[in-house]
Amino acid sequence: MTASLSAGLSAVSARAVSAAEVTIFAAASLKNALEDIRQDFEATTGHSLTLSLAGSSLLARQIELGAPADIFLPANAKWMDHLEASGRLLLGSRRDLLANSLVLVAPAATAKPISGFDDPLLLQQLGQGKVAMALLQAVPAGIYGKEALQSLGLWDRLAEQIAQSDNVRAALALVAAGEAPLGVVYATDALVEPRVTVLARFPTSSHAPIRYPLAQIQPADPDAAPAVSAFMKYLQSSAAQEIFSAAGFDVIAE
Numbered sequence: 001m002t003a004s005l006s007a008g009l010s011a012v013s014a015r016a017v018s019a020a021e022v023t024i025f026a027a028a029s030l031k032n033a034l035e036d037i038r039q040d041f042e043a044t045t046g047h048s049l050t051l052s053l054a055g056s057s058l059l060a061r062q063i064e065l066g067a068p069a070d071i072f073l074p075a076n077a078k079w080m081d082h083l084e085a086s087g088r089l090l091l092g093s094r095r096d097l098l099a100n101s102l103v104l105v106a107p108a109a110t111a112k113p114i115s116g117f118d119d120p121l122l123l124q125q126l127g128q129g130k131v132a133m134a135l136l137q138a139v140p141a142g143i144y145g146k147e148a149l150q151s152l153g154l155w156d157r158l159a160e161q162i163a164q165s166d167n168v169r170a171a172l173a174l175v176a177a178g179e180a181p182l183g184v185v186y187a188t189d190a191l192v193e194p195r196v197t198v199l200a201r202f203p204t205s206s207h208a209p210i211r212y213p214l215a216q217i218q219p220a221d222p223d224a225a226p227a228v229s230a231f232m233k234y235l236q237s238s239a240a241q242e243i244f245s246a247a248g249f250d251v252i253a254e
Contacts, residue, residue, distance in 0.1 A: 008113035020227035021048040023068055027060040027075035027212065028167040029100070029186045033247040043083065047227045055167040057138035061215035063088060069217050070228040073097065073224040073235075075168075075186075076140035080213040093216035098236065099250040101187045102144055102202040107178045111197035115150050119171050121201070125181055132174040132183035136198070144207045145184035151206035172196065185208070188248040211252070 026034055033051050038049040050065075052059065056074030060082055063069045066216055072089075074080055077096075083089055104117075106125060114121050134142035142164065148156040165171040168185050174184035176195035183196070190198050219225045234240055241251045 001249055019046040019048065020052060020224040021230045022070050022224065022227050023050040023052065024068065024071040024073060024231070025052045025054075025067070026065060026071075027056050027059075027071040027140065028053045028075040028169040029189055030073060030212070031169060032145070032192050033188075033249065036223060036243045036247075037240050040239060041231060045227070045230060045234075047250050049231065053133060053169075055139040057135070059192055060167070061216060065254045070219070070224065071214070071216055071232065071235075073212055073214050074140065074210075075100070075210065075212055076143070076208075077211060077213050078140070078143075078225075079213060083217075084215070088217055090216040090218055093214075093232065094210045095214055095236075096252045097214040098244055100212070100248075101204065102141075102148055102207060102210065103187045103190050103198045104202065105172070105175050105183045105185055105190050105196040105238060106181060106199050107175055108195050108197045109178065111199060114199050117154060117200055117202075123157070126161065126200075127181065128161075129181040130174075130179075131158055131162050132165060132180035132185075133172040134168045134171050135166065136162065140210070141171070141184070144210055147184040147208065148184070148202040148206040152202075158179065177179055191248045212249075216243050228233050 034051055038051060041049055056076060056079045058253045061081035063072060063083060064086060075113045110124055113122055136142040149158060163180055168189055171183050172185045172193055174180040176193050186238045190196055214235060216228060244251055
């Protein structure tokens with residue numbers, strides 16, 4: 001065996017021994033970006049990345065009950081605040097990572113352009129159908145969406161026609177399938193679903209800023225700590241930022 005081959009095998013062996021699994025609990029709206037990031041991170045480091053994607057409220061409750069999460073990346077600060085208050089976050093690891101915006105969508109096959117949220121054609125397209133939204137009291141997209149509709153004076157008219165879903169991707173799926181004539185989702189969700197059309201973008205002044213805070217959960221497995229730290233750094237790297245930007249997110253500079 002040549003010296004170069006022997007050195008190469010030793011490096012591969014060392015990498016395999018040091019490889020570890022990192023589990024990230026993240027908002028469902030991050031699905032596509034994180035899947036791309038996982039592929040790049042695993043190929044670069046040899047570590048394994050497990051994604052648990054759902055509504056931020058559900059994920060926070062799971063972490064609070066002891067679910068084996070290493071990193072939390074929700075779609076608003078409320079649930080991160082909750083875990084921080086209960087002492088579940090690694091001190092000093094929290095920061096805002098991304099921003100997003102909110103849009104009104106319709107099935108691409110039936111969408112009719114509107115001039116704004118006061119356009120009568122908006123309610124005509126809705127008819128007796130439903131407005132698909134994430135859970136209004138628990139999931140960030142639903143909370144932001146209700147706030148925006150209230151701000152624009154549409155909530156009282158639409159409240160009885162809201163169809164709530166477990167998370168924003170589930171709401172998007174209802175519109176994409178034509179089961180709901182309108183939906184309120186993140187701009188990044190609409191970007192990855194060709195079966196929907198954006199009718200209007202909600203003014204940023206109509207709802208609280210949409211921020212995705214990032215933090216490391218108190219480590220339960222010391223052996224995985226280096227890999228978790230490596231992924232925290234990777235999420236803030238230029239490589240990850242390019243993926244997030246391509247997916248439509250705004251990267252928040254430190």
